[in-house]
Amino acid sequence: MQTTVLRYTDLPIGDRAAFELVCARHGFAPAHFDVSIHADSADSTHERLVTVRRGGWAQSYYDHHGQWVRQFEADLTCRFFK
Template structure:
């Protein structure tokens, strides 16, 4: 069974880091749908966060370390993955 979270249910630090990353690259956080989830039957793989740009691409990030998924999201912004 999967446990899902919306953006506002993610840790406050992750929300703030995501919003700052968006601003640095000229995006508004509202341009993205963020979903966090933990696969309870596969705890070895931990927590994931999926970022989907409305009308565009989506990417899932492994989120075991604090802030790891935001750093990977920022790399994708740098590479113009979400353009």
């Protein structure tokens, strides 16, 4: 299994816009976070794993059709990344 690591700017435009909106709603900018996406280049049916890091904190989310942004927002609401 070979995985490809993508960055925030490689996200689909809809995911990128949703991420930016969530960040702004909670007083952050996308630059405050390091976002990496791990995708299996050999198997497009498997979902991507999105990892968000800030400082010493990191959280990974499975990309269930953009659901990772909602999970990320829930973590921001719980102040996980503060």
